[in-house]
C-alpha cells in the first residue's frame with residue numbers, strides 16, 4: 273500500500289517511523305515532512321520515505337498529489353487540515369483517508385461545540401458557560417471569583433486559553449478575546465470554565481465511529497521551564513504510562529468519558545474516525561475533561577508509538593473501515609520518555625539554521641529513537657528550522673531507566689542555544 277502522511281512535526285516523524293515498520297507499507301510520502309522523516313526507510317523493501325514540498329494546509333495540491341500517486345491511505349497528523357475539511361474532500365474524490373471529517377473535527381476546532389456536547393451528554397467536565405457577550409461573560413466570571421480559564425472558541429495555535437486567578441484578570445482576558453479580538457474570528461465566542469486544580473494527564477482513544485479503544489495514560493509538560501514555570505508551549509516532553517491512575521481507574525475514567533461521548537456521536541450523526549485526545553484534570557472530585565483534541569498529541573505520539581506493538585497500518589486501516597471492535601491494542605510493558613530539545617527563545621522568537629551535532633551518537637544508544645520536528649537539511653548538514661527541534665525518546669524497563677536513557681541521548685546532541693527541560697517524568701518518580 274502507498275501511504276501519504278500529512279504534517280512535519282515530531283508527531284508525524286513518529287507516525288512515519290511506525291508505519292514504515294509495517295509489511296503493508298510499500299511506499300511512504302510525507303507532506304511536507306522534515307529532515308528526520310526523509311532518513312526513514314521501509315522495512316518491507318528498504319525504499320526511502322519521500323518528503324514532498326506541499327504544505328499541510330494546501331488541500332487542492334495534497335488532493336492532486338494523492339490522486340496522481342494513487343495513494344491507498346492518507347494519514348493526517350495536525351489539526352488544521354482536519355478543521356479545513358481534508359477528510360471530506362479526499363473521501364468525495366474516492367480516496368481512503370484516516371482522520372475525523374470536518375463535522376467530527378469540531379471537537380477540537382470549536383471549544384463551544386465541545387463544551388455544549390459534554391454538558392448535553394453528561395461527560396464529566398468543569399462548570400462552564402459559553403458567551404459572545406462580554407457583559408454576560410464577566411457576570412459568570414464574577415460568580416467564579418475570577419478563578420477560571422477563558423478560552424477562545426476556535427483554533428488559536430495553542431494560545432487561545434487564558435488562565436485567570438482573580439476578577440480583574442478574568443475581565444481583562446474576556447476583553448482581550450471578545451472586544452480587542454486578539455485571536456480574530458477564533459475569538460468571536462468564548463468558553464469560561466471554572467479553574468480546576470489537580471494533576472493533568474493526556475488520554476487518547478482510537479475511534480471508528482462505533483468503537484473507541486483507549487490507550488494507556490501519558491503526561492505532557494506544557495510549560496517551557498523546569499518545575500512547570502515559564503510560558504505555555506506545544507509540549508516540552510512526555511512519558512507513558514503515568515503512575516497517577518491505576519489500570520482499574522483508567523478503565524472507569526475511560527468509560528465515564530467514552531460511553532456518553534459515543535452515545536452523543538450516534539445521536540448527533542457524527543462519524544468520528546481518528547484519535548480522540550481528551551485533556552484531563554484529575555481533581556479531588558474525579559477526572560474531568562478540560563478539552564478535546566481530534567488528533568494525536570505532540571509529543572504524546574512519540575511515547576505512545578514507541579510502546580505500541582500493533583502494526584500501525586492495520587490499526588489505522590481498521591479505524592477507517594469501522595473494524596476496530598475486532599482489534600486488540602497491545603502495548604510494550606516498558607515505559608517511554610520523550611524529551612523535547614527546542615531552539616533557544618522558544619516559545620518566543622528564536623534563530624534558525626543552527627547545525628545539529630551528535631545525532632548519530634545519540635541514535636546508537638540502546639532503546640533510543642530521536643524524532644525530528646523542526647529540522648531541515650542544508651548541504652550535508654541537519655540544521656534547526658523550528659521551535660521544537662527534536663523529540664529525544666527512549667524506552668526503558670521502567671520510567672526511571674527510560675528517563676535516564678532519554679537524557680543520556682540528549683547529552684550527546686548539541687546545537688547553538690539548545691533548550692530542554694531537565695525534569696521530564698520527574699513528577700512520576702519517587
Ligand code: AMP
Pocket residue numbers: 398420421423433435465466467468469472494551562563
Ligand atoms: P486547553 O487547550 O483547553 O487544554 O488548555 C490549555 C491548558 O490550560 C491546559 O493544558 C491546562 O493546563 C490549562 N487549563 C485549561 N482549562 C483549565 C481549567 N478549567 N482549569 C485549570 N487549568 C486549565
Ligand code: GLY
Pocket residue numbers: 492506507565568569570571572
Ligand atoms: N501535547 C499537546 C498537544 O498535542 O496539544
